Amino acid sequence: MKQHLLKIKANNEPATMEQLLRVVRFRGFKVDKISMNILPQEQVMDIQVSVKSKRPIHLLENQLKKLVDVNQVFIEHATVAQAHM
Amino acid sequence: MNGANLTLEVLKRYGVDTVFGYPGGAIMPLYDALYDSEVKHYLCRHEQGAAFSALGYAKASGKVGVCFATSGPGVTNLITGLADATADSVPVVAITGQVASPLMGTDAFQEIDVVGLSLAVTKHSFQVTEIEELESTLHKAFEIATSGRPGAVIVDIPKDLQLAEASSKPVLVETQELPVAQTDSIEKANQLLRHASKPVLYVGGGVSLGNAVEELRFFVQSTGLPSVSTLKGLGALDPQDHGYLGMIGMHGTKASNLAVQECDLLIAVGARFDDRVTGKLDEFAPRAKVIHFDVDPAEVSKLRPADVTVLGDFKKSLPKLTTEVDFSVWRKKCIELSEETGFKYLANANNPTGNIDPTSMLNELSQLMEQTSVITTDVGQHQMWVAQHMKFAEPRNLLTSGALGTMGFGLPAAIGAQMSRPDDCVIAVSGDGSFMMNVQELGTIKRFNLPVKILLIDNTKLGMVRQWQRLFFDKRFSETDLSDNPDFLQLAQAFDIQAETISQPGEVTGALQRMVKSENAYLLHVRINEDQNVWPLVPPNTANQAMLEG
The missing domain is CATH 3.40.50.970 (Thiamin diphosphate (ThDP)-binding fold, Pyr/PP domains)
Incomplete structure (x- = not known):
């Protein structure tokens, strides 16, 4: 089980967060922590999600990049998740 | 406005x-x-x-x-x-x-x-x-x-x-061209091809979507590579090419599955290593390196890691895949395997069993119909028989629910196909389970007087589920009996659709001819024996060489 921090830039649309979280769940990842801000000048969502899974992170990264309203996905780091998490 | x-x-x-x-x-x-x-x-x-x-x-x-x-x-x-x-x-x-x-x-x-x-x-x-x-x-x-x-x-x-009141204004929409594959990825693919001795081309539905049938066929023709197809890829490869070994996977031909299991290089084009193709993934094409051509990065290395990835427009990348290597010995071996293990057909006229053989019937239909005909299928045994025993000159002539496997697809899909290709013969091949799932669309055929043909293969069972119950669930035939089906002739007649029922092998040829020659909608109801099953079959989570052959 590995933990990854994803930094995502996405269009500020009503269903963006919902779609993002749906894909995270469907592709076999669990959310540990999440934060989202709207960058005022660009009207862009700045999202940070910490996820964990036994599956390789590129599987989620590729699926997120396919979403119409997701502009950028950056994987900050990977750590081995604690057993109790 | x-x-x-x-x-x-x-x-x-x-x-x-x-x-x-x-x-x-x-x-x-x-x-x-x-x-x-x-x-x-x-x-x-x-x-x-x-x-x-x-x-x-x-x-x-x-x-x-x-x-x-x-x-x-x-x-x-x-x-x-x-x-x-x-x-x-x-x-x-x-x-x-x-x-x-x-x-x-x-x-x-x-x-x-x-x-x-x-x-x-x-x-x-x-x-x-x-x-x-x-x-x-x-x-x-x-x-x-x-x-x-x-x-x-x-x-x-x-x-x-x-x-609400609206006015039309010029709109600038960003259009996205398919990316062109990077030169170095194609060079790496060519290197792998140069060092291969037993390559196989594995073709999926993406070739048709990418309008690259011509480029694909040129590649096959110029290299002589043996090839296999997924359900969605049928029609992309030239069915007349002897090196084309047929469909791969759970109900694939013996030759295609064995060739892929033996190959040392698998070139996937617009295919996604679906579980119905690979069987037990860990044992799929165990000796092969993989070149994966696709337009969707999420499909690459999703299930089977690719040694080389070529991402981009197939029309532009396939012509750059070239080799001078002579694969004729490997090709010959594959063709011999295909000839030895290929499907054999018993002419319906000479069939002494008293039961119509649906595989021979579909093979006969394939030869009888115009090459421009469109076949739609529903989902189940009849769908696999169509995929195994009919030949398609181009991918747009076979419409089937591949990934989702949705029963009830065939009849409405045939209606849509007939609207888009009014001059071509459109035949919905269905089973008695699937047909009833969207049977209300007979009303659409009637309303628009569409000449859609329906070949209804009726075993009074949910045949594919029953086949699995026989093989894997100790013959406990739970909820797969449909012997209380309606009278399909009366049902067709209620929608002003001409219909006939056949149950004897000797009736097949004449009935198929009457169906395809009919200028109006036509339902040919074919009664088959409930124990006709789809072979070969690779049991779930089993390597593809371990197919059951009936």
Whole structure:
């Protein structure tokens, strides 16, 4: 089980967060922590999600990049998740 | 001009002259606009029928399929069709009416959360909230549905916006060209090909979607590579090429499965290593390096890691895949394997068993019909028999629900195909289970006097499930008996469709001829024995060489 921090830039649309979280769940990842801000000048969502899974992170990264309203996905780091998490 | 008129204007700009749908309260302004429009609407008898007709129209023609439905149950009924379109990468735009804006989010009559409902089954979902956004949203919907890997897109339009005053303004929509594969990836692919001695080409539905059939066939012709196809890839490879070994996977030919298990290089083009293709993934093509051509990065190394990835437009990348290596010894071995283990057909006229053999019948139909004919299937044993025993000159001549495997697809898809190709013979091959799932669309055939042919293969069972019950569930035939089917001849007659039933092998040839020569709709009801099964069969989670052969 590995933990990854994803930094995502996405269009500020009503269903963006919902779609993002749906894909995270469907592709076999669990959310540990999440934060989202709207960058005022660009009207862009700045999202940070910490996820964990036994599956390789590129599987989620590729699926997120396919979403119409997701502009950028950056994987900050990977750590081995604690057993109790 | 109101929002509804503007919607139809945008459709016309995309060359849409045919839509399928079903009216209801929240989409009445759009249907009112249709009343005077050049856009021809085909009323189906269920929204799922409309979605599958749009899909059949799109698959058979290469155009975008468009369907309309009202809010609430109208949308829920569309969903299966949209899921099917997205799973099989078919461009479909669904326009749905929503309750008026002030009522949204109040659990109003026939209100449902369309965006929430559709996110998992569409490529994208839009809900229009301002009339000024309607036109640009529709443009984006067409662009998204058709670009890259195509799929279904929903545009949900509240009733008040359909009625709101709108003006058409020039809209600049960013179009996305397919990326061109990087030169170094093709060079790496060529290097692997140079060092291979037993390469096999594994072709999926992406070749047709990428309009690269010609380029693919040229590659095969110039290199002599043995090739196999997925269900969705059927028709992309030249069926006359002896090195083409047929369909791979759970119900694939023995030769195609054994060749792939033995190969040292697997070149996947527009294919995604689906579980029905690979069998036990860890033991699939165990000695092969993999070159994966695709347009969707998410499909690469999703299931089987690729040694070389070539991402981009096949039309441009396939011509650059070349080799001077002589593979004739390997090719000859594959062809001999194919000839030794290929399907053998017992002519129906000489069949002494008293039971019609559906495999011979479909093989005969394949030879009898015009090469421009379109075959649609439903899902189950008959679908696999079509895939195994019929030959298709091009991918657009076989419409089948591949990824989602949706029973009830065939009849409405045939209606859509007939609309898009009015001069071609369209035959829906179905089973008695699947046929009843969208049987109401016989009403659409009647209404528009469509010459759709239906070859209904009836074993009075849910045959594929029963086959698995026989093999893997100790012959406990739970809920797979359909011996109380309706009288299919009377059913056809109720819709003014000419029909006949056959049950003897000697009747097959004449009946098939009468069906294909008929100028009107025709239902040929074929009774077969309940113990006819699909062979070969690779049991689930088993390596492909361990196929059962009946």
